[in-house]
Amino acid sequence: MKEREKWIGLFCARLFEENNIRFIQELQKQGQRENYRIMIFSLDTCVEEDTENVPAELELIRLSQYISLDAGIILAESIKNYVLLEHIARIMHVKEVPCFCIERQIEGCYCLFHTEETGFEPMVRHVIQDHGARKINMLAGFKNNLYSQMRIEQYKKVLAENGIPFEEERLGYGDFWDRPARREMQRFLNSNLPMPDAIVCANDAMAIVACDMLHDAGYRVPEDVIVTGYDGINEGKVYSPVLSTCIPDNVGAASFIFREIHKFIKNKVIIPHSYQIEYRVELNQSCGCCKKSQNDHNKVVGKLNADLGDSVWHTLAMNNLISSVVPLHTVREIAKILPDTEYMWCDHLRYACVKENLIYGKEDGTFQTMTTIMRGSHEEFTNTEHTFHIDHWLDEIRSELEDCTFLLLRVLNIQERAFGYTADALEKIDRRATQRCDEFSMFLSNSINMVLQQQKLNELKEHLLQANHELAELSERDAMTGVYNRRGFFIQFNEMLQKTKKKYVVLISIDMNRLKYINDTFGHAEGDFAICSLAKAVERIGTQDGICARFGGDEFDCVFFTDDKAFYTEEKIQKELQNHLDVTDGMQEKEYPVTASVGMAVKEITKDFAIEDLIKTADRLMYQNKKENKRSGADYGRKKTNTKKGNMSI
Template sequence: MKDLDRRLNVGVFLCHLNAEYVIDLSAGIIHAAADYDVNIRIFPAMYVSAYNNPSQPAEYDYQINTIYDYAIDAHLDIIIISLGTLYSFIIQDQPETFLDKFKDMTLIIMEEQVDGYYSLMLDNKVEFGKCVEHLIVDHGYKKIAFINGKKNNRDSEERLAVYLNLMEKYQLPVDPSWLPYGNFSKYCDNTIDELLDKNPDLEALCCANDMMALVCYRVLKKRGLTVGKDIAITGFDDVLSSFSAEPPMSTVSTNVHLLGYRSVVRGIEVYHGRKPEVEIIPSQFMQRVSCGCSNIRPNIYHNCHYNIQECVERALTFTMHHLDSEPLTQGFRSYLTQLFELCMSFETGLSTDEFTERFSSLLKKSLHEDWFNLLKNYKLNFAIKDFLTLVMAHANDPSVKQYLNDQISAMIDFILSSEAQKKEVHASEERRLRWLTSRIVRESLINANDINAVLTQMLNTLHLIGIRASYLYLFDAPIIHNPMNTWHKPQQIQLVAYHHGPDCFILHDEERITPIGELFDNKHVASDERQLLSVYNLFLNNEQYGLLVCDLTEEYLGTAYTVSLEISTAFKFLNINRRLMNISTTDELTHLYNRRGFFDQVNSLVSINTGKTGILFFADLDNLKIINDCYGHEAGDQALISAASILKQSFRRNDVIARIGGDEFIAFALLEDTTLINHIENRIDKHTLHFNSEKKLPYFVELSYGYTTLTCTKDITLNEIIKQADELLYERKKQKRPSPLRGEGES
């Protein structure tokens, strides 16, 4: 039964959060979540080795897949899956097998078509066809290579099919060596070099995405060739760097933001009963210079009536390209209306000073609007510049025309300077984030013996980076997950620490235990506010340590992933450090502390509990030599392990217990109440009696013990106090049975 009154929870499976494509996609999803008031839970597939960088090993990429299993129990109503990226690079199963895990939820598929599910895809055919045909018909190129994306990827295959069909239509040859796979990678330099070495007479390189096209720019520059003159280049996606490339890249502009936005809207509609179908998000061919065209473009308002409403709508279509978000569209429409009204009213009596002040104020205002980051700045530039040109064409006064022309120059300077400022701010922020994240491993090692200090430092770093709240979950022990093994999701996990803003909280014992289905919904995380939560695997190589859940804003999605890598590395080092410490401070047989471990722990406790009373127990396993002689050393070892178990059951969790010799044990406890001594003695006797009556071994496991009390001071000498406890122990041993063997020592 669907609860229609509560806020829906939408899970999102995305791949590679730092990629421009995914940044745009997630922005659309997050804006729709705000407009429709739904919670977002992001499960990012971030590579250990990003698929597109062959210099990094992909040996442990399989670890990423485990993140999806946590979505099954996460109380999600809708899951949006970027299947085009996930399936190509991460998922090992067939799509249907993978999707079947989530059959009880409403699924929306992006970038691929899967029968039975609502599928949203970008248009790979119409506008890309215009791009290829432009190279063939308008420029007359005959030797055109196509740089493929990745094998078995729908986008890549559809774009290849368009290219092949048009080459066949115009009876142009296609050599197999003209069709290399660049894997959608910004590191495919070798592929492009090999292509050009084999085919030095190619006239055009048609690329399946902008990243590979930008590699072509780089390779051509190294060879001393000019893009657009010696060889034409086209791309696909219209990422921001495609316009700022020199020369500007001819490409197909995809509305990735709209794809993300619609996926949320359609998810809600399907959840409420809409039938699955296939929906295509339109694209747009952007004819620029890299294809061989001149840098001349038509005014975007050509054939447009000279009135504000029509010009505003033309500008909206050009800049926002089918944006669905009504609040953002209305905000931008209102801004353009104000700006265009100001420009058209210049001849009606405004002084140049007043116009300049208001014009400058409106330009600066744009930097702080919600819609500003959704626009490609060059489009906003053209929309305003072309409108001023239109106003100039209708102006009668030459001085007005000159003044407006000056304003165009000033506007371009403003946008360029704001772009430069944005880049500097971004670079400065990147330096700050690198510095903050670099501290995590170093300070974790410095504080390796104080886990609370380590956890607090990690959370403080997450807060300083700008993340609103973080929740650090750890497994009881690191899970070794190898590629040949089936992943078994744990049923519970420990929430060891979290922060809300600057406030950090360390949890202890039972309050840490969290059912795996409550990662996002427990008393520490629950909130009445709409949430954007993202969960990250904490792992290194084949070891999984836990999960990091972050409540954050969209600009920190990729940053939180980077921090999760640093935290994973810190836990790897801490785990190694703990193993080394265990070797040097732990008794291998009983897993109690050894002599060194005992003295380290007790000296630390005594120093921080000055003035408090403590109790020191010294115990021997009775007649170990006889057990060894009669039943062998394996029996003797088992007797020692059993004695250690009796002591662990008899003391409290925070008390310190050690084996410091062949048959010798020692324990320390803070004495909050004098009755504790009797309780410990009674528990030792009780557990000893229970063990011997239950196990029915051919020998008795019994302990002789002595104790002494002490006052904690920083200059206390433990060895002297141990001697006192030892003397009392031997007094007690005189009262014990002479033989541990059943029948001989029994009375």
């Protein structure tokens, strides 16, 4: 019978930091004896007030609710954000499994706290009592930082116990990292105070800076000045001299966790209580307790060189990914290029999926239905674009997890916008492995974001083009009748003039009869109806070779291109126009006729052709026709078709 899967969920931010890596390595070392594997939910939020990524990282945390876990572990000091911390704890409580929280008190959780005084205080005491140091400088962390202040108080306490007065100038704030530590060390070296016998540092990184600067200034460590660190980073173990430091008892912490898990499995009862993680002093060369020796650095240098090479190749591949994404238009296209850009890794599962809607060019949607966009292992890529429901997410990759010890999960996101997640199956975990996963997640997130932004830009461009087209139409059309206005007439005419192969231009000027009578007698609404009716009739007499437009009020102009100058006549135009007017919807019920006067002019298209001259001629002839209609009374009759011959100029 196959043994059931045994997973411990671990939630952590800034996974690449050594203190986190060392704890996880010890957890894995003890857990593998009973075939426990560790599922790491790797977050970015590491400041209490930071809320930018919280909505996206909540999506990653929620993945834990769909799988069977034996326990949850929260590295709370790395995450800090209470929204995330409480959400993780709530999921573990709902799942009814033990939840262990390190460096935070959360209701219902086993709480593990580092006991600072068990390490730093004994180290200061060792320097004074075992090495006889009396002049002792300290490189502390940040001002007003809880852990930095605790170590300062222990430093002062041990000085007082041994009758050594505290001197403010011998305390420097190195902020736990290189540059501020160098500034404070330079101040120590330039001080008028006698050189110290020892420098106790609040972490190993600052201790290495102290050793370097003492060496550059001509002092020997530990012969002239003792230097000690705190927290036991790997660099301190391979540094020369090897650092004397204090290291947390990760062995004891991991043992406590597994003991409580075993109790829960046996009794099915969760009884949260606290555990103190003590620090122990680890004496070495930098305090003089161990003789200096020529360390074998081959393995260290080899590993660093391998990590550097991997970083170079991975960065090149990620840059290649970004470059390849620039011309793409959809997330689906990203899935197609991933096998070509992810060529640098070959020994473990690398997986990525996104919200299904993204595949179809939409950014909305939730982590309910997901689509695989990359699945690779041992240089083989298979089964992309498979869609599944989120509660089956582990089933998607279970077959590739046989030999893995760690499953590292990262969210694909840009701040609060979550796209999907990545999963990397690893046999062992170290800083470079975690950085590689971070890099891939970051570059893929940016790639997806680039494509989505490009989609938005393209949509915006389409909308702008459509809007411009509509604005152009509005600027060329008469608002009331919908036919071209004077501006539209000239634009369309000039375009058609450039394209036409016809020989003649025919210009027809049309003006409604007795519009004032209709307005004054029946109202302006009826006048508008009459104008719109005439506009429809004018449009209907147009052909594909013509343009009709309202030039203002009740005046309309039509222009036609023809090879037969006798094809259009005033009588033909006037009759066709009146026929269209008489059958206009609603016209039969009106108490007034709608008629029009017409003038027509024809001119051959030549190099010096000017439409303005033709318009003036047609207008003049139209007004002659209007006078004749008025004299004859043709413009008064009820629906009398004016067939009187108009005027024509050639």
